[in-house]
Each structure stands twice: as structure tokens, then as C-alpha cells.
């Protein structure tokens with residue numbers, strides 16, 4: 001999983017409810033080189049959107065986000081997700097991901113949460129909510145403490161600071177929704193934003 005993320009280290013975190021819109025936006029992002037997509041399970045049609053995107057763009061690495069119930073792991077695996085992301089973690093989520101052999105990225109923000117994941121053998125962790133948990137400066141401090149842990153910070157990251165995160169030695173990739181805001185951005189705006197990201201990563 002880490003290698004796929006290293007190849008395209010900015011992961012759009014997408015909340016879709018309309019299948020057609022989800023396909024149009026995903027096409028733009030993938031064409032521009034953002035080939036790792038996280039679709040959150042926060043809308044009634046999120047699963048249908050994921051299913052359509054997986055079918056239409058087999059070259060992309062499509063994962064599901066906001067996994068908070070263990071049953072969701074098998075559901076998203078069955079519709080073709082290649083990874084699953086949670087804002088936090090519990091032992092039942094971790095055990096279920098292991099049982100079904102799903103690439104699983106659980107979240108942590110405090111030292112105790114990070115240590116707890118280390119105890120579960122998880123050395124690639126989502127740092128959530130990055131912006132409200134000390135940002136890249138906190139991750140920089142964690143690099144000296146948790147030398148073996150690699151992070152995917154997510155939450156509150158934007159155009160202004162994503163490169164600061166990517167420059168850290170303990171950051172493999174990061175997630176964010178800033179490149180897609182369907183309320184304020186046209187498809188053209190999304191393409192321009194995606195291009196501006198891929199031109200520097």
C-alpha cells in the first residue's frame with residue numbers, strides 16, 4: 001500500500017453522493033495524476049459512487065474513508081476498494097481488517113494512540129485531524145519519538161501547507177479535500193487545482 005501512495009502522495013478525500021458527478025470528478029483527478037482516491041462513507045450513495053468509480057477507472061487505487069464500523073470493511077472490499085481508512089482505531093476494526101486481509105490505515109493523533117497502534121503492529125498510520133492536532137510541527141516532533149512510524153496526515157491540510165507536510169521524513173502521503181469543493185469549484189477549477197498539485201509532487 002505504501003508504494004502506491006508514494007507514487008502519488010496527495011490523496012483527494014472525496015465526499016460524493018451523485019454517481020455521475022463522482023465519475024466526472026474522478027476522471028479529472030486521475031487524468032491529472034492523482035491516482036489514489038479516498039471516498040468517504042458519509043452520504044447515502046457513497047457505496048454506489050465507489051462501485052462506479054472502481055468499474056470505470058480500474059487503473060486507479062480507490063479506497064473508502066470514514067470507516068467506523070467493522071462491517072464496512074468487508075462491504076467496501078466487496079465493491080473493489082483496495083484500501084480502507086478510519087479517523088481513529090479500535091481493536092475490532094484492526095482485527096477485522098487483518099481477518100479479511102484489507103490494506104487498512106487507522107487513525108491516531110496522540111502519543112498514546114500512536115503507541116497503541118504500534119502495539120498492534122501498525123507502523124503506517126493516519127494522523128488525524130492533522131490541522132487541529134499540531135499540524136506538521138507536531139509530526140516533525142513525532143519523527144524523533146516514533147522513528148519507525150510513517151504517517152498519512154489528513155484533515156485541515158490545504159494548498160498553503162501540503163508541501164510542508166510532504167517534506168517531512170515521516171510522511172509518506174497525505175489526504176485532503178481542498179482540491180474538490182463541489183459547492184464553490186467548477187470542473188475546470190478542480191482540474192487547475194489538481195494540475196497545480198501534480199506539478200510539484
Ligand code: 3PG
Pocket residue numbers: 013154155156157175176177178
Ligand atoms: C476528512 O475526513 O474529511 C478528511 O480528513 C479531509 O479533511 P479536510 O476536508 O480538512 O481536507
